[in-house]
Amino acid sequence: MNEPIQAPVPRSGVMQIQAYVPGKSSAAGVARVVKLSSNETPLGPSRAAIEAFKSAADSLEAYPDGAASALRAAIADRYGLDPARIVCGAGSDELLSLLTHAYIGPGDEGLYSEYGFLMYRIAILAAGGTPVVAPEKNRVADVDALLARVSSRTRIVYLANPNNPTGTYLPHEEVKRLAASLPPHVLLVLDAAYAEYVKRNDYSAGLELVSTSTNVVMTRTFSKIHGLAALRIGWLYAPAAIADAVNRIRGPFNVSAPAIAAGAAAIRDLAHVEASVAHNEVWLPWLTRELTTLGLNVTPSVGNFVLIDFPTSAGKTAAEADTFLSRRGLVLRAVGAYGLPHSLRMTIGTEDANRAVVEALREFMGA
Numbered sequence: 384m385n386e387p388i389q390a391p392v393p394r395s396g397v398m399q400i401q402a403y404v405p406g407k408s409s410a411a412g413v414a415r416v417v418k419l420s421s422n423e424t425p426l427g428p429s430r431a432a433i434e435a436f437k438s439a440a441d442s443l444e445a446y447p448d449g450a451a452s453a454l455r456a457a458i459a460d461r462y463g464l465d466p467a468r469i470v471c472g473a474g475s476d477e478l479l480s481l482l483t484h485a486y487i488g489p490g491d492e493g494l495y496s497e498y499g500f501l502m503y504r505i506a507i508l509a510a511g512g513t514p515v516v517a518p519e520k521n522r523v524a525d526v527d528a529l530l531a532r533v534s535s536r537t538r539i540v541y542l543a544n545p546n547n548p549t550g551t552y553l554p555h556e557e558v559k560r561l562a563a564s565l566p567p568h569v570l571l572v573l574d575a576a577y578a579e580y581v582k583r584n585d586y587s588a589g590l591e592l593v594s595t596s597t598n599v600v601m602t603r604t605f606s607k608i609h610g611l612a613a614l615r616i617g618w619l620y621a622p623a624a625i626a627d628a629v630n631r632i633r634g635p636f637n638v639s640a641p642a643i644a645a646g647a648a649a650i651r652d653l654a655h656v657e658a659s660v661a662h663n664e665v666w667l668p669w670l671t672r673e674l675t676t677l678g679l680n681v682t683p684s685v686g687n688f689v690l691i692d693f694p695t696s697a698g699k700t701a702a703e704a705d706t707f708l709s710r711r712g713l714v715l716r717a718v719g720a721y722g723l724p725h726s727l728r729m730t731i732g733t734e735d736a737n738r739a740v741v742e743a744l745r746e747f748m749g750a
């Protein structure tokens with residue numbers, strides 16, 4: 384007798400997920416490439432972080448401290464925070480996913496803006512929830528549009544500030560207005576992955592807002608300015624009850640011992656962070672100016688990357704630019720998955736890399 388084959392079926396929502404496609408790290412036929420596709424720092428990590436990582440290699444047989452106490456203490460010290468309200472994770476991606484699983488289930492909605500970071504949608508669908516998207520204005524999140532889409536089923540509003548891939552940000556007054564207008568049962572997640580790069584008087588990563596609210600969380604990462612993307616380290620600052628919920632569902636050893644050691648050393652190395660900011664302060668305006676001069680539209684960015692719009696005319700499209708640059712070993716990020724088929728995102732690289740991209744695009748544009 385032939386039983387019908389009953390293959391395991393994933394939970395509802397899982398098959399709706401378009402798996403995240405990371406930035407490319409190679410180009411066909413090119414031996415060595417310059418990777419400008421994942422917003423990694425061209426300066427690399429702090430020497431102190433590398434040394435701490437190497438020292439940790441001497442005791443790999445031992446489980447890490449499940450509370451990541453040394454890392455939480457270093458973060459608390461750096462920003463003057465209560466370590467009890469810090470939770471560390473394997474990248475902030477893990478923390479975004481844990482927050483989502485803790486607060487969203489089938490029938491619940493997660494809300495984010497039009498060009499918001501793609502991981503929000505993936506996390507919401509993975510938790511069985513429904514993604515809801517609010518339009519942006521000129522590629523900037525729109526608080527009124529977000530508020531208009533809050534329903535009785537909304538559980539989380541996600542805001543990357545500044546946002547990837549646009550590089551735009553919301554001033555603190557707008558973030559405060561959003562927080563103040565949300566019903567108290569709705570969690571506001573402020574994803575401040577690029578906060579260290581932002582030098583604007585009207586910007587805040589959101590620490591004070593977390594301290595004075597019961598429904599606001601801020602996430603941060605060691606992958607960007609600290610140059611430790613390979614180690615997967617992120618952290619969040621939350622009201623005690625929310626930190627407690629995340630701690631209940633996270634893996635008991637979700638941050639490895641080398642990551643704890645390197646992260647703690649990295650956050651103490653203020654000089655290294657300052658050097659990265661200084662590099663960005665020079666090359667972000669330079670790239671914006673040079674690319675604009677070539678006739679390309681650059682979305683005003685406060686991060687360590689720029690979103691470049693290409694013409695739609697034959698021979699000059701974003702896809703053709705991507706191919707043209709890739710052949711020269713310059714790997715940028717296609718952002719069609721964000722609904723931006725005419726754009727490429729470029730991470731600010733070394734001086735040589737930045738100049739090479741501008742020269743190549745000058746040739747490409749025939750400018």
Ligand SMILES: *Cc1c(COP(=O)(O)O)cnc(C)c1O
Pocket residue numbers: 422473474475476477500543546547574576603604605606607612615616617
């Ligand atoms: C890079 C990035 C992250 C960080 O990811 P990790 O998992 O910490 O490496 C989070 N949010 C945004 C918007 C990002 O661009």
